[in-house]
Amino acid sequence: MFPGVIEPHSHIGIGDGIRDLATETKAAALGGVCTNLLFLRHPEPYDVLYREMKEAGESLAYGDFSFHLVLLTDEHLSSLPKYIEEWGITSFKFYLTYRGEDARMLGTDGIYHQVDGVDDGFMYDCFREVAKFPQGLIICHAEDIEIIRRERKKLVAAGxxxxxxxxASRPLIAEVEGVRRALLFAEMTGCRLNLLHISSQAALEAAKSIRKRYDKILIEVCHPYLSCHADEGVDKSHKFRPPLRSRSDCEALWQGLRDGNVNTVGSDHVPRKLQAKMGSVWSQPTGGPGTPVLLPVLLGEGYHKRGLPLERIAELTSYNPARVYGLYPQKGDIRIGTDADLTVVDLNRVKTVQAKDFEMFGDHLPCDGLEIKGWPVMTLVRGKTVMKDGKIVANAGWGRFLAR
Ligand SMILES: [Zn+2]
Structure with a gap:
């Protein structure tokens, strides 16, 4: 039995709008996840979207949930006290990749937006303002888009x-440079920083070396980088940012999980159909579903195949994310006074991963076809059984918004 699993990295709302709150939290519960931390990304003021998503979640979600907000505009920046003190949202995403022409992104309304001003000056302000709140946390997608843009131009020109x-358009140096820059901004402003989806040994080492002198640095790995690598080729189902790396990078990440250098494991879950990733690699989106196999990958590929201790898995999937994101002690532990969020697993259950088993919006998983030993068999959220033996047994709307 594990303390309720927390998915710290999910992009709900990108698939089928607010209905994602039902389908994706159901898929999460089928995978043993009790709490979902969801990204809201919008260039307008967040007031309307926050209210809509919170209400939708409380009528549709199967598990508890909270939000991360992406900081994109000066209005967002000046609203930080409201987000933190009134809404209880303490984690803010900064994309190093959203600058210049690359700042075009898909909003929650399905429209591409042009956002100006996401540059180093804005980044300095974001880190500096968030640092004023002790519970505030910048969570960062760290890749240097200027390197990527030039590489991409050359490859496109070559047909x-x-x-x-x-x-090849997203080389290792882009990630390492991005990580080092985010670390520099964190250290110089005194901000807490969680580096999301670290994909390579070099980026992991860069973060570890700064953390020796500045301890407000956290490291997240996402499980596609643990269950897949690029050494045997990649297809469009494996299109992620950062890209999948080598087998040795993958093993270095597992070592980071084992030795405690990695703090949290997420999915970077995106409700997306495989078809949406077909067509030109330069124009079609990246990312894909992942939440339902967050825990199974750690049990099968971690505990059984690599000797990752179960206690470490409990830390990585519950205790650590609860503490990092201000949910502890309500979440993250099994003891009197905490929410009775529990994930019961059968360590000997063997099953092949099939996306269709999880009834989610998306139709593929990074480790589709992988035989995994060790699966959740029961998910309890605040004492209520939501999933039992692979079936949802609670009603939609049991989930509650978590002010942190
Ligand atoms: Zn993400």
């Missing part, structure tokens, strides 16, 4: 439009 070219 390339294949996954190997797409992988």
């Amino acid at each position: 390339r439009d294949d996954m190997e070219a797409w992988q």
Whole structure:
């Protein structure tokens, strides 16, 4: 039995709008997840979207939930006291990749937006303002878009439009440079920073070396980088940002989980159909579903295949994310006074991963076809059984918004 699993990295709302709150939290519960931390990303003031998503979640979600907000505009920045003190939202995402022409992104309303001003000056302000709140946390997508943009231009000019070219357009140096810059901004402003989806040994080492002298640095790994690597080729179902790396990078991340250098494991879950990723690699989106296999990957590929201790898995999936995101002690532990969020697993259950088993919006998983030993068999949220033996047994709307 594990303390209720927390999915710290999910992009709900990108698939089928607010209905994602039902389908994706149901899929999460089928995978043993009790709490979902969801990204809201919007260039307008967040007031309306926050209210809509909170209300939708409380009528549709199967598990508890909270939000991360993406900081994109000066209005967002000046609203920080409201987000933190009134709404109880303490984690803010900063994309190093959203600058210049690359700042075009898909909003929650399905429209591409042009956001100006996401540059180093805005980044300095974001880190500096969030640092004023002790519970505030910047969570960062760290890749240097200027390197990527130039590599991409050369590959496009050479007529390339294949996954190997797409992988090559996002070289290791882009991630390491992005990570080092985010670390510099955190250290110079005194801000807490969680580096999301670290994909390579080099980026992990960069973060570890700064953390020796500045301890407000946290490291997240997402499980696609643990269950997949690029050494045997990648197809469009494996299109992620950062891209999948080598087998040795993958093993270095597992070592980071084992030795405690990695703090949290997420999915970077995106409700997305495989079809949406077909067509040109340069124009079609990245990312895909992942939440339902967050825990199974750690049990099968971690505990059974690599000897990752179960206690460490409990830390990575519950205790640590609860503390990092201000949910502890309500979440993250099994003891008197905490919410009775529990994930019961059968360590000997063997099953092949099939996306269709999870009834989610998306239709693929990064480790589709992988035989995994160790599956959740029961999910309890605040004492209520939500999933039992692979079936949902609670009603939609049991989930509650968590002010942190
Ligand atoms: Zn993400």
